[in-house]
Amino acid sequence: MTTATTGDLSRIDWVASSCRLLQATAAEFAVTRPFAGLTIGTAIHLEPKTAALLATLAAGGARLVATGNLSSTQPETIAWLEARGIEVIGGQTRDAAAQGAYLDALLAHEPDLLLDNGGDLFARVAQHPYRRLRGGTEETTSGRTRLMPLRSQINLPVLVINDSPIKQFAENRHAVGQSLFESYMRFTNRSTGGKRVTVFGYGACGRGTAACFKAAFAQVSVVDIDPVTTLEAHLDGFATPLRETAIASADVIVTVTGAANILTTDDLPLLKDGVILMNGGHFPQEIDAGALLATAAEIRNYPQEQITTGVLADGRCFHLLGEGHMANLAGPRPLGNSIESMDLGFTLQARCLERVARGNLGAEACVVPVPADIDAAVASAYLALNR
Numbered sequence: 001m002t003t004a005t006t007g008d009l010s011r012i013d014w015v016a017s018s019c020r021l022l023q024a025t026a027a028e029f030a031v032t033r034p035f036a037g038l039t040i041g042t043a044i045h046l047e048p049k050t051a052a053l054l055a056t057l058a059a060g061g062a063r064l065v066a067t068g069n070l071s072s073t074q075p076e077t078i079a080w081l082e083a084r085g086i087e088v089i090g091g092q093t094r095d096a097a098a099q100g101a102y103l104d105a106l107l108a109h110e111p112d113l114l115l116d117n118g119g120d121l122f123a124r125v126a127q128h129p130y131r132r133l134r135g136g137t138e139e140t141t142s143g144r145t146r147l148m149p150l151r152s153q154i155n156l157p158v159l160v161i162n163d164s165p166i167k168q169f170a171e172n173r174h175a176v177g178q179s180l181f182e183s184y185m186r187f188t189n190r191s192t193g194g195k196r197v198t199v200f201g202y203g204a205c206g207r208g209t210a211a212c213f214k215a216a217f218a219q220v221s222v223v224d225i226d227p228v229t230t231l232e233a234h235l236d237g238f239a240t241p242l243r244e245t246a247i248a249s250a251d252v253i254v255t256v257t258g259a260a261n262i263l264t265t266d267d268l269p270l271l272k273d274g275v276i277l278m279n280g281g282h283f284p285q286e287i288d289a290g291a292l293l294a295t296a297a298e299i300r301n302y303p304q305e306q307i308t309t310g311v312l313a314d315g316r317c318f319h320l321l322g323e324g325h326m327a328n329l330a331g332p333r334p335l336g337n338s339i340e341s342m343d344l345g346f347t348l349q350a351r352c353l354e355r356v357a358r359g360n361l362g363a364e365a366c367v368v369p370v371p372a373d374i375d376a377a378v379a380s381a382y383l384a385l386n387r
């Protein structure tokens, strides 16, 4: 008997074949066709796991128009999607104006449903509403914060995936922690044992990040502006020094707060020589990368590693990973969060879009968490596949 061998498969094929929940959902959607006749506009990182999500939505009958987010678009993913008839607008860019033009071009299609990541699409819809829009989903913490004050202008169902307990523990806590740790190793190839690591933000992402570095034998400090959260970090066994002490002692600083200007030029006098600076928050705003580098007397670029070293006038230096963009989707061979966590989160996405498409939700569901019955169904399906 001869053994059949496929041609070489890609990483996207590996990821798609590993997303078991999405595969099951796609098989069901191929029969139920919840998106037949509808266009879904998506503005989410174009990388292999989102490709599996978009293929699932297409299986449900949707016409898709997709664009990425700032900095994270992977050209192979665009090619894979286009080969499957999915229209992709724009490409990889770190230019906010170019990204804005992609979003505007996507909205010019007036999609029936929107899948947003960071609130870019719905913030525009709040300014320029259009009649056929039924609502959609928002993936992130940062997007929810941005859209909350715009609820009366949006006035349509927008389900926030981030606010599902499943997304909170599966992705933000477990997966972001692992992938930011993996990103530190991947970018720098440096050790963690005995290193002093300061994590800014002790929300779901920060808790996982602090735990993963601690498990890799680092000495981890946590800084959070919320005293209750800081107490939690303290009781979890992390050092919680004052901000200045935490910065001055750090060999590695990770920001994962969702807030702007966590590290600025005001902090330069505190930085330890050789400190590594990396961001895990959604927007590249947590480390004021441009201003920090502008104050450096010398800049050394390592383009293949995507590391920029700023040498200060007094001889100290700092190393910035991925220009302060979300480290787990930047740098050489960025992998993002684990496949299983994204399979769970993206199945929530597919089910929430299905719920909005069915038209049973009203404006009272504008920027609200995933309905509890969807959480329960997705959790049961995952457990059933893993028993």
Ligand SMILES: NC(=O)c1ccc[n+]([C@@H]2O[C@H](COP(=O)([O-])OP(=O)(O)OC[C@H]3O[C@@H](n4cnc5c(N)ncnc54)[C@H](O)[C@@H]3O)[C@@H](O)[C@H]2O)c1
Pocket (backbone or CB within 6 Å): 140, 141, 142, 143, 171, 172, 176, 200, 201, 202, 203, 204, 205, 206, 223, 224, 225, 226, 229, 256, 257, 258, 259, 262, 280, 281, 282, 283, 326, 327, 328, 337
């Ligand atoms: N890298 C990824 O793959 C990934 C995945 C999910 C979410 N995110 C992003 O990570 C960020 C954090 O998400 P989260 O779910 O942990 O949010 P969260 O709201 O649960 O936690 C944020 C924490 O940061 C603290 N904080 C705010 N401002 C601060 C400051 N100035 N100094 C210190 N602490 C401060 C808050 O008190 C809070 O405890 C968001 O931008 C989110 O979009 C990234």
